[in-house]
Amino acid sequence: MAGPPTPLGPGVGPGGGPGAGPPARERADAARNRSRALAAAEELFAEQGVAATTMDAVAARAGVGKGTLYRRFGDKAGLAAALLSERGRELQQGILAGPPPLGPGAPPARRLVAFVEAYLAFQSSRVDLVLLSETGPPGARLRKPSYAFWRQHCTLLLSQAGAPDPALRAEALLASLAAEQVQHWLREGRDPEALRGALTGVAAALVPSRDP
Amino acid sequence: MAGPPTPLGPGVGPGGGPGAGPPARERADAARNRSRALAAAEELFAEQGVAATTMDAVAARAGVGKGTLYRRFGDKAGLAAALLSERGRELQQGILAGPPPLGPGAPPARRLVAFVEAYLAFQSSRVDLVLLSETGPPGARLRKPSYAFWRQHCTLLLSQAGAPDPALRAEALLASLAAEQVQHWLREGRDPEALRGALTGVAAALVPSRDP
DNA sequence: GAAGTTAGCGGACCGCAGTCCGCTTCGTCA
DNA sequence: TGACGAAGCGGACTGCGGTCCGCTAACTTC
Numbered sequence: 001m002a003g004p005p006t007p008l009g010p011g012v013g014p015g016g017g018p019g020a021g022p023p024a025r026e027r028a029d030a031a032r033n034r035s036r037a038l039a040a041a042e043e044l045f046a047e048q049g050v051a052a053t054t055m056d057a058v059a060a061r062a063g064v065g066k067g068t069l070y071r072r073f074g075d076k077a078g079l080a081a082a083l084l085s086e087r088g089r090e091l092q093q094g095i096l097a098g099p100p101p102l103g104p105g106a107p108p109a110r111r112l113v114a115f116v117e118a119y120l121a122f123q124s125s126r127v128d129l130v131l132l133s134e135t136g137p138p139g140a141r142l143r144k145p146s147y148a149f150w151r152q153h154c155t156l157l158l159s160q161a162g163a164p165d166p167a168l169r170a171e172a173l174l175a176s177l178a179a180e181q182v183q184h185w186l187r188e189g190r191d192p193e194a195l196r197g198a199l200t201g202v203a204a205a206l207v208p209s210r211d212p
Numbered sequence: 213m214a215g216p217p218t219p220l221g222p223g224v225g226p227g228g229g230p231g232a233g234p235p236a237r238e239r240a241d242a243a244r245n246r247s248r249a250l251a252a253a254e255e256l257f258a259e260q261g262v263a264a265t266t267m268d269a270v271a272a273r274a275g276v277g278k279g280t281l282y283r284r285f286g287d288k289a290g291l292a293a294a295l296l297s298e299r300g301r302e303l304q305q306g307i308l309a310g311p312p313p314l315g316p317g318a319p320p321a322r323r324l325v326a327f328v329e330a331y332l333a334f335q336s337s338r339v340d341l342v343l344l345s346e347t348g349p350p351g352a353r354l355r356k357p358s359y360a361f362w363r364q365h366c367t368l369l370l371s372q373a374g375a376p377d378p379a380l381r382a383e384a385l386l387a388s389l390a391a392e393q394v395q396h397w398l399r400e401g402r403d404p405e406a407l408r409g410a411l412t413g414v415a416a417a418l419v420p421s422r423d424p
Numbered sequence: 425g426a427a428g429t430t431a432g433c434g435g436a437c438c439g440c441a442g443t444c445c446g447c448t449t450c451g452t453c454a
Numbered sequence: 455t456g457a458c459g460a461a462g463c464g465g466a467c468t469g470c471g472g473t474c475c476g477c478t479a480a481c482t483t484c
Contacts, residue, residue, distance in 0.1 A: 027479095027480060028481090054469085067473080070472065075472075
């Protein structure tokens, strides 16, 4: 199996401050426009909801051309992903180097359960943003670098735990955790706690139980 | 637990609008236009692929206004669903009244595996059509009557097999079988046979493997 | 500081999904 | 058979996501 998964993709820089520096040299106006766009998007999403916010509106509010928006973020989903990148990075950090059971050190089955819980919490914090970031041409979300990270992590854990077909089971698990599905469950009134319990149960069921 | 699941909606029949109309009498021109539209769609999908076919093109080929198309089928996904409805109904029939292990008579865990195999076969027969039928506003596919049927069937089997959280596990299983996911696996070169084996394995893992 | 290079800008433009509404034609009933 | 109500029609229209390309201004070089 491969080494440590790759981090979140590039192009998603500082949310509102000089926290993380852009990887490559970036022109001054480019940096300025990027933070303007992110700020405008955040505002509009808060004011009128994610679904009702158009890219034209974001561009106008940011005082920027639409072309700029698209060169920077690719598409609407990319814009959402950029807004989520900080939280996503935190979660990735917790997985790679944080304390057990999410981070290294705990037995793989335990880590998998912890991942499910953390991933659910991550999603619940900005449901509609996550949903938007996963919306797009069919299959697009399965090709994004962030998805590759989660997949590889789960694959590794399932493999270590001795589950058959770890790669496929990892994707099956992630399919159950897709934003569309989770939002559907929440909308129809499922108790978040019960949901958490049931989904960790699914994760546990995917590794063979060794009990006599 | 509920009785037998409801069958597919009225085949996306007359009424078109949300809520599905009563199976009322259908006007002659309406019937003629519907079959024309379906024929035109089938042709164009075959000629230039599903993705490249626009609703305008279907309307033009059918010699019908776009409004007619939309009243009849609701949206593009509905058109695809209508083209699939016959096969879907066959599968539903096989579940409700066909021979075991898909139909009644076999133990629930066995029926669940048979369902996964049959559902995969159903999808594989028209991958892109199924994909189109599941494309749309987020969560839309989870609210369609056909989805309700599969969900209820799986829920019932899992419940009979004594699995915990049968309703949620049913949806988790179906999420792994979503067209987007399956098409992704096939596109990336997975062997269909191996896929079938691995996914039935997932289904089996979702029911308790040993008697408590 | 001046000239050159090019990354980046931005808004006009396009294609398509989906809506609207005045007109047509079907089925019915006398 | 003629007339009437309404189910159904259809194409112009809207709104939005995404692209294109001539222009601007930020860095580089001398």
